[in-house]
Amino acid sequence: MFNSLTIHAFYYSAKFSSFSKAAEILDTSQPNISSKMIGLERSLGTKLFVRKQGRVDLSPEGEKLYLAAEKIVNGHREFDSIVQHFMSDDPIIIVTQPRLYKKYLADYITREFVSGNRVHIRTGELSSIKNWMEKEEADIVVTEGLFDDYPLYRKYQEIECLNFIWAKSTQLPPSKPMPVIAHSKVWDHWHDLTSVLQHNDDYQVTLVLDTPDFVQCLVEKGIGIALLPETTVLANPLLEPCPGPTQGNVAGPISIYIKKGSHQRKVDPVLRLFS
Structure with missing residues (x-):
């Protein structure tokens, strides 16, 4: 079995016909890439590259291995893309009525808190809040009124x-x-x-x-x-x-609602303000 770095080193060396370019992409040295490719050839018992002055071209055996390496590298990219989706640093969107913002949030949602946690605030009356909830454009809702049966949000806490x-x-x-x-x-x-x-x-x-x-x-x-x-x-x-x-x-209950499916890690910094 070959490690991920070796597979990526082979793929980029073959793709750009250059050990130096592969080293640049993988943030390592050209001798390190060259050494790995020599080790790979020895392990497989075959020549993968035809070395010419200033470049390396694939041998027929290398071309076969390149197709397999390409699938592996693309698979890594897809995996990384999915991980980035889950770890994305999207802002936390809080919606509430103006007077409720002044009473329950203004003292806590400081400029430092907003910049540190990437919080966006929207204020509006109940009709606007319902519209934002229907479009799932809010992560946390602080509102007066009852949304216990609202399908997209769950009641987290009644403040008052x-x-x-x-x-x-x-x-x-x-x-x-x-x-x-x-x-x-x-x-x-x-x-x-x-x-x-x-x-x-x-x-x-x-x-x-x-x-x-x-x-x-x-x-x-x-x-x-x-x-x-x-x-x-x-x-x-x-x-x-x-x-x-x-x-x-x-x-008139004042309650907090959270969009269903929101990662707890994302909304926790705001919810801790009310605990």
């Missing part, structure tokens, strides 16, 4: 379960009916408010928006009431709790 309450501006008079501002994509996951909003005579007008941050700004200005995180309301001097179309609080 927030209470959401109806809130109004501190300057808003308590008269009714009042317009209700709803975040349309969230209700599908937290609570089905459709029938409540449509059949409650106390709340005649419904504004459906897809950006909760904008909803909060509208409520602060006195335009209607909306379901907002309890911690946000209590910490905001412009907002105060008020009665709404639903009774009691609505729970």
